Amino acid sequence: MTQVAIIHHSGFGHTAVLAADVARGVEAAGATPVLLAIELGQTNFDEFFAVAAESDALVFGTPTYMGTVSAPMKAFMDASAAVYFTKQWKDKLAAAFTVSGSPSGDKLNTLTTLAIFAAQHAMLWIGTGQNPGNNDDTSAATDVENRLGSFLGAMAQAANDSAEVTPKAGDRATAHSLGRRVAAAAARWQAGARESVAAA
Template identity: 75%
Template sequence: MLTVAIVYHSGFGHTDILARAVAQGVGEAGGTPDLLRIAPEQTDFADAFDRIARADAVIFGSPTYMGTVSAPMKAFMDASARPYFAKAWKDKIAAAFTVSGSPSGDKLNTLTTLAIFAAQHGMLWIGTGQAPGNNDDLSAATEAENRLGSFLGAMGQAANDSPDVTPRTGDRATARSLGVRVARAAARWQAGGAQAA
């Protein structure tokens, strides 16, 4: 069974909402999601690194704090020297999602940071594959999939509200679609590798 590791930190619950939407999409595409939530002040990532090494794809998630990944996510990234030097994640499919309080919040920098991190590990990046879903200012625009217009990864807006309310339906749907896309891409990649062997 194809496994997709979803490695994320969530400070206030909003990133967790998106992580669960990503996991739903992975399941809908026939994969098995493996949710790996990074705890605040976590320093031991050995179990997470091993689970990622066994996974067929990895989707990283982080809130955007002060224009980049959160400190716990950065600690995870900085600690990944062991799998980096072993090339343990090389040729795995990778993707990412993020959320911040405002529509922009410099989320693109967070996704870029995670894409570079994946590239350093020799991973293969998958974007949303979606056109922007919001090209007007109508109130219904918050329900549109990919309403924030991201190509590099899924974005959500918390609007500084409770995770019971935000991210909105459209942002959750975008995260779910990313999970579907990554699982399908990993399955194609896996099948191609099996044929080449």
């Protein structure tokens, strides 16, 4: 069974909503999601690394704070240096999602940071695989998938309101789609690896 770990931090609940949507997308592809929430001030990530070792793909989720990943997500990233030296995550799939208050909010820098992080771990990056959803200057619809037009990872905007009402349906569907895509890709990748071992 394909397993996808969703490693995320959420200060005020918006990223957590998206993480749950990613998990539902993973399930929709017939795989098992494991949600791992980073707490403020957390320094021990042993359980995270144990789950990651058993997972086929890791999806990283963080709010964009001051134009980049949040401090708790960065604490996790820095702690993963121990895993980096063993190349334990080599050839696992990786993807990311982020949310911020502004439509841009410099979210691309957050996703780029996580893509470089995954590359340092020799992981294989999976983007949204979606066309931009809102390329029409008469449209400001919030119910359109990939409305913020991101390829590197799923982007969401949370207006200045509670996580019960924002991010909106389109951004949540984008997160769902990313989870589904990562899980399907991980299953294909596993099947291909089995075939190449059998052929060797």
